[in-house]
Amino acid sequence: MRVRTLELAVGGFMLIGLLAIIFLALRVSGLSMNASEETYRVVAKFENIGGLTVRAKVTMAGVTIGRVSNIYLDQEDFVGVVEMDIYQQFDNLSSDTSAAILTAGVLGEKYIGLIQGAELDNLVDGSEIYNTQSALVLEDLIAKFLVGRVSDEP
Amino acid sequence: MASISGNNPLSGPYSEGKELKQVCMASMTTTQHPSGAANYVEISDLTFMRGDRVIYKDVNIAIPKGKVTAIMGPSGTGKTTLLRLIGGQLKPDQGRIVVDGHNVPDLGRTELFEVRSKMGMLFQSGALFTDLSVYENVAFPLRVHTDLPEDMIRDIVLMKLQAVGLRGASHLMPSELSGGMARRAALARAIALDPELVMYDEPFAGQDPMAMGVVVQLIRLLNDALGHTSIVVSHDVQETASIADYIYVISGGEVIGQGTADEVLNSELPRVRQFMQGLPDGPVPFHFPAPSLEDDFLRGRSL
Amino acid sequence: MIDRIAALGRSGLELLEALGRSGMVLFHALWAWPNLRTTFPLLVKQIYAVGVLSMVIIVVSGLFIGMVLALQGYNILNRYGSEQALGQMVALTLLRELGPVVTALLFAGRAGSALTAEIGLMKTTEQLASMEMIGVDPLRRIVSPRFWAGAICMPTLALIFSSVGVLGAYAVGVLWLGVDGGSFWSNMQNSVEWGDDVLNGVIKSVVFGVVVTWIAVFQGYDTVPTSEGISRATTRTVVYASLAVLGLDFILTAVMFGEL
Ligand SMILES: Nc1ncnc2c1ncn2[C@@H]1O[C@H](COP(=O)(O)OP(=O)(O)O)[C@@H](O)[C@H]1O
């Protein structure tokens, strides 16, 4: 009987370990079980992606509708290309949707915010979002502000 | 698998008919012992060192088959070491240790495993496995060396425990046994495989008189009933002399005397006399080697 | 002067020799795996001794460390108005560093010292020698299951430690200090990477488990067979294992997260 309690305890221990790893996977690292959820891919070009990372959120009206899947440099136009996977259920985004790189809080992480356009056509797999707004880079802002102040002087 | 003759009352049911061959082999490969019997263990020109310390220097010892042979000597001379050399746990610097026709230091892993299955050893502290019950301790060598079904293992274990009078204690853990009972349980484990050679390391040390009497009797009884060869290592003169057929007295790395119990007890050799009769001073000095007392005291004062 | 150089050389040789012996112990323990039927029950028993019995201290420490991290983190992040980053900070600290390292240190003190003392006592009471005489390799029977149990239990314990720590931080940060629960979790999920953070932490703790158990088992096996010898071996286990964990942590961190 002693041996049985011992085995039960070891089994319980391994189970708790398993629960811990599931908790860490789903709740802490946000690894989604339905990673193979249907998505379609759209691209957007930005003059400056300023700290955006792969796996960043893509949101519309604050709701997450996709993730950034890839970022690279377009070596002809020298702009940053961002590929994002949008969940298939949001398949009615208009083709003139605009994208902006935003910051959560003052120093928070970067994410992409989409704003619905007016066209009747929809974005489909492989579409490009033409209407983009680059990340706000703090240094640029400060520089502009200073230059503006200087040129305002009589 | 270990084996001895099948017609003795305590041997296991799983072995028969190897004895004759072994006797023949043994008598072919070994010389006659002074006492007349063939030798089961033969140690020749053994030299063993611990670092720079010489424990044995050119020692010759022969253990006759089927007899109880005692190795006696003061503590720290290397009696336990000798048993470990026979068991192949230590390697000699020089010399041969032939057990049943095999030179132990030359044996590879598997051959050594084979030879050890024919040896049982009772360690000084008993050395029962503390995480196993008495029953499991005795069953341990059987499980390792045989593929016997569980009910047969049970029969053998209970038989061995019966032989040492502990059948009723089979479910106890070693920590629940008295010193004497632990020694007997360990003895049951040592003879579990019906070994041809049983080695006892200080079987009498630290036992109360009654337990000691039981162990003394058991060693003799088992030796005669099971027909194995016994080596008893001890410094207890009376008990050892009462059961040993032949005695070696070792001291300072060499054999200082040998013979039957009577011969050794009545030996005129001064060093043997001193040990056997327990004289505090003699050829073996009471004092550990030291500078003269005066020198030591004077040095102490000048500091 | 010559004496001192000679002594240095001798202790160097001794160190090398001890390393060799411990390497052989490790080799034997790893090599000796084949008989699953007899080894498995021994392994289960050792997982109990090494893992289950360490659970309480791991859970309690994890909980408190998570709560303290949340308190401290909140105070700092609050100054910059970014307290929603609390979850991210706590989770990364736990998964990458504190989980594996603190678990390993506690493990060395709780399970490592017990392993050393147990094996050392077996040696002192001639149990190892008598096992050898029965024809069983003590490295196989005694050392191997303990070694594997350590290697299995350490990452499991570290995962439990980190999980409990995150829950403790949630309790303090969200339930007590009033950080928004939604952003606590979503911030965490955005910054914690399954591969980079969780798995690297697991790899770290596997390495720590192997090393700590190796040291503990070897110190036990190499004990001078006296009661004093056991106590010294036990102390050595805790000291060497802790130092090894801290040193290895630096190296592993540099390799995993550094710009190498
Ligand atoms: N592992 C060891 N390392 C170094 N010396 C040892 C070791 N074991 C025993 N010795 C030394 O070898 C000598 C013989 O020991 P032992 O065979 O145990 O003596 P006995 O059993 O006759 O009392 C002792 O003096 C002891 O100090």
Ligand SMILES: [Mg+2]
């Ligand atoms: Mg001894």
